[in-house]
Amino acid sequence: MLHNIRWRIALPYVLLILTAMGALSLYLSNAARNSALAELESNLQIEARAVVENVRPALPAGDGRVGELDALAQRWADILSARVTIIGPAGEILGESHADAAMMANHLRRPEVQEALVTGAGSNMRFSDTLQQEMMYAALPVQVDGELVGFVRVALPIDRVQAPIVDLRNTIFTAALLATIFAVLLAVAIAARTALPLRRLTRVARRMAEGDLDARLLVTSRDEIGELTQAFNYMGEQLREKVNTLAEERGLLATVLELMVDGVLVTDSDGRVQLLNPAAAQLLNTQEEEALGLSFAQVARHYQLIDLWRQCQASGEEQSEAVEIEAQDLFLHVVVTPLQDGRQSSLVLLHDLTQLRRLQTVRRDFISNISHELRTPLASLKALVETLRDTALDDPPAARRFLDRADQEVDALTQMVQELLELSRIESGKAPLRLAPTPVADVLLPPLERLKPQARRGNLTLSMEPLPDLPDVLVDAERARQVVTNLVHNAIKFTPPGGAITVRARLAPSQDAVAVSVEDTGVGIPARDQSRIFERFYKADRARSGGGTGLGLAIVRHLVQAHGGRIRVQSREGQGSTFTFTLPVASETSPQPPEPPPQPAPDRPS
Numbered sequence: 366m367l368h369n370i371r372w373r374i375a376l377p378y379v380l381l382i383l384t385a386m387g388a389l390s391l392y393l394s395n396a397a398r399n400s401a402l403a404e405l406e407s408n409l410q411i412e413a414r415a416v417v418e419n420v421r422p423a424l425p426a427g428d429g430r431v432g433e434l435d436a437l438a439q440r441w442a443d444i445l446s447a448r449v450t451i452i453g454p455a456g457e458i459l460g461e462s463h464a465d466a467a468m469m470a471n472h473l474r475r476p477e478v479q480e481a482l483v484t485g486a487g488s489n490m491r492f493s494d495t496l497q498q499e500m501m502y503a504a505l506p507v508q509v510d511g512e513l514v515g516f517v518r519v520a521l522p523i524d525r526v527q528a529p530i531v532d533l534r535n536t537i538f539t540a541a542l543l544a545t546i547f548a549v550l551l552a553v554a555i556a557a558r559t560a561l562p563l564r565r566l567t568r569v570a571r572r573m574a575e576g577d578l579d580a581r582l583l584v585t586s587r588d589e590i591g592e593l594t595q596a597f598n599y600m601g602e603q604l605r606e607k608v609n610t611l612a613e614e615r616g617l618l619a620t621v622l623e624l625m626v627d628g629v630l631v632t633d634s635d636g637r638v639q640l641l642n643p644a645a646a647q648l649l650n651t652q653e654e655e656a657l658g659l660s661f662a663q664v665a666r667h668y669q670l671i672d673l674w675r676q677c678q679a680s681g682e683e684q685s686e687a688v689e690i691e692a693q694d695l696f697l698h699v700v701v702t703p704l705q706d707g708r709q710s711s712l713v714l715l716h717d718l719t720q721l722r723r724l725q726t727v728r729r730d731f732i733s734n735i736s737h738e739l740r741t742p743l744a745s746l747k748a749l750v751e752t753l754r755d756t757a758l759d760d761p762p763a764a765r766r767f768l769d770r771a772d773q774e775v776d777a778l779t780q781m782v783q784e785l786l787e788l789s790r791i792e793s794g795k796a797p798l799r800l801a802p803t804p805v806a807d808v809l810l811p812p813l814e815r816l817k818p819q820a821r822r823g824n825l826t827l828s829m830e831p832l833p834d835l836p837d838v839l840v841d842a843e844r845a846r847q848v849v850t851n852l853v854h855n856a857i858k859f860t861p862p863g864g865a866i867t868v869r870a871r872l873a874p875s876q877d878a879v880a881v882s883v884e885d886t887g888v889g890i891p892a893r894d895q896s897r898i899f900e901r902f903y904k905a906d907r908a909r910s911g912g913g914t915g916l917g918l919a920i921v922r923h924l925v926q927a928h929g930g931r932i933r934v935q936s937r938e939g940q941g942s943t944f945t946f947t948l949p950v951a952s953e954t955s956p957q958p959p960e961p962p963p964q965p966a967p968d969r970p971s
C-alpha cells in the first residue's frame with residue numbers, strides 16, 4: 366500500500382485528522398465532564414446548605430445518639446433525591462438516609478468533613494464503601510451560636526452526572542468519526558486526483574519503452590504536472606528523432622556493407638560471428654544466416670585465417686597477411702583488427718585479390734610468352750643468316766633454300782605481329798565493327814570451303830550439319846568468318862588423322878541469338894587449361910600447337926564479345942572439344958550493309 370503514491374499522499378492526512386479528532390473529542394468530553402462535576406458539586410453545596418438550615422434546630426447540643434436523626438435524614442433525602450448524612454461534631458453518624466447508621470464508621474476523618482471543618486465547606490469525590498459506588502460528597506458544618514454541633518453531608522452517585530456526559534462524549538465521538546471518514550475520503554480523492562497524471566505518464570512511458578515512440582500525453586494543466594508532461598513529450602520527440610537517425614545510419618551502414626566488394630566480418634569476445642556481409646559469406650563459401658552465431662573457426666575453415674585471427678586476439682594488434690584458399694581458387698589479403706569497443710571484438714576484412722593476381726599472372730605470362738615467341742624465329746633467322754654468310758653464299762642453290770626458310774620465318778613473325786596488332790585494336794575498340802544482317806550460311810560456308818583442302822590433307826572429315834531455318838545474324842561478316850576460320854583451323858590442327866569435325870548452328874533458347882558450334886574428335890583440352898586457353902599466347906599443348914602463336918582463341922573471344930555474343934568450350938582430354946559461340950539475331954531495325962566493305966582481318970595460316 367505504501368508503494369502507492371495515492372496512499373502516500375493520503376495517509377499522513379488521515380493520521381493527522383485521526384489524531385486531531387481524537388485529541389479534540391477527548392478534550393471536549395473531559396471539559397464536559399469537569400463542568401458537569403463542578404455543577405454537581407455546587408448543587409450539592411446548595412442542597413447541603415438548605416438541609417443545614419432545617420436540621421440545625423434538631424441537632425442536640427451535646428453528644429447525640431447514633432441513628433437518632435435517621436428519619437430526618439430520610440425525609441431530606443426524599444426531597445432532594447440524594448443521600449443525606451447527619452454527622453455529629455465528633456464524627457458519629459446521627460442520621461443516614463441510605464444505610465444503617467449503626468454499621469457506619471466514624472466520619473470525622475472523611476476528606477469532605479475535614480475540609481468543612483477547616484474551610485467551612487468541603488467536597489470530595491470517591492468510591493463509597495458503604496454504597497459500593499462512586500459518589501460526590503458535599504459537607505457543611507452546622508453551628509449554633511458559634512459552636513459546632515455537627516455536619517450535614519449530601520451525596521449523589523456520580524452515575525447521575527456520568528450518563529449525560531457519556532451521551533455527550535458519544536455524540537462527540539460520532540461526530541469526530543463522521544468528520545474523519547469524510548476527511549479521509551476527501552484526502553484519498555485528492556491524492557487520487559494528484560496521482561492520476563502520474564499514472565497516465567507511467568502508462569505512456571511504458572508504451573514508449575515497448576517501442577511505440579509516437580505515444581504522447583495531452584497537457585491539461587499548467588502546474589508542475591503540466592510542465593512534467595511537456596518535458597516528457599519533448600523527451601519522446603527527441604527520442605524518436607534519435608531513434609530515426611540511428612535507424613537511418615544503421616540502414617546506410619547495412620547498405621554499404623551489402624554492396625561492398627570486400628568481405629567484412631565481425632566477431633565478439635567469444636569468437637562468435639556477429640556480423641558478416643554478403644561478400645564475406647561468398648568468399649568463405651557460407652550463408653549469412655548459417656554463419657551468424659557460429660565460431661570464427663567454424664565459418665573460416667582455413668588454418669591461416671584462423672591463425673591470423675587468433676594472433677590478433679592474443680596480441681590485441683592488427684594482423685594482416687595474404688591467404689590463398691586453394692579449394693576455392695581464391696587469393697585474399699586478410700586484415701584482422703581489434704575493435705576499440707571494449708568488448709574484445711575483432712573486425713576481419715577480406716580483400717579478394719584473385720582477379721588482380723590472375724591479371725598479374727596473365728601479364729607476366731604475356732611478356733614471357735611474347736619473348737619466347739619472338740626468340741625462336743629470331744634465333745633461327747640469326748642461324749640462317751650466319752650460315753648464309755659463312756658458307757652458303759658460295760653455293761647458290763643452298764643459299765636460295767636458306768633465303769626461302771628465312772622468308773618463312775619473317776612471314777611467321779609478321780603474322781604474329783599482325784595478329785597482336787589486330788588483337789590490341791579489337792581490345793581498344795579501334796576496329797569498329799561494320800554490323801549488318803547476314804544469313805548464317807554466309808558466315809559459315811566460305812571458311813569451310815577454304816579449309817576443306819587442309820582437312821583433306823589431314824585425312825579429316827569436315828562437314829556441316831544441314832542448317833535449320835534461321836534468322837539473319839547482325840554481324841560484321843568478315844570478322845564472324847574469321848571466328849569460324851580460327852575455330853575450324855584449331856580443330857584441324859588438334860585432331861589426329863581419321864577424325865571428324867562437325868559444324869552446326871541452331872537458334873539459342875532465348876531466341877535472340879544463333880549458337881554456332883565447332884565439334885572435333887581430337888586431343889581435347891585438359892580441364893585445368895580450359896579457363897585459360899582464351900588468353901593471349903596460352904597454349905595448352907605446346908608440342909602439338911606447332912607453329913601456332915596462341916593468339917587465335919584470344920582474337921576469337923574478343924571478336925565474339927565485340928558482337929555481344931559469348932563463347933565457351935566443352936572438352937574431354939583424348940575425346941575431343943566443342944567450341945560454341947553465339948551471334949545476335951538481326952532485328953528489323955538493324956542497320957543495313959555499309960559501304961564500302963570492311964578490310965579483311967588476318968586469317969590464320971593454312
Ligand code: ADP
Binds near residue numbers: 914918
Ligand atoms: P594456337 O592454336 O595458335 O596455339 P589458339 O589461341 O588458337 O593458339 O589456341 C590456344 C590453345 O588452345 C592451343 O595451343 C591448344 O592447346 C588449345 N586448343 C585450341 N583449340 C583446340 C582444339 N580444337 N582441340 C584441342 N586443343 C585446342
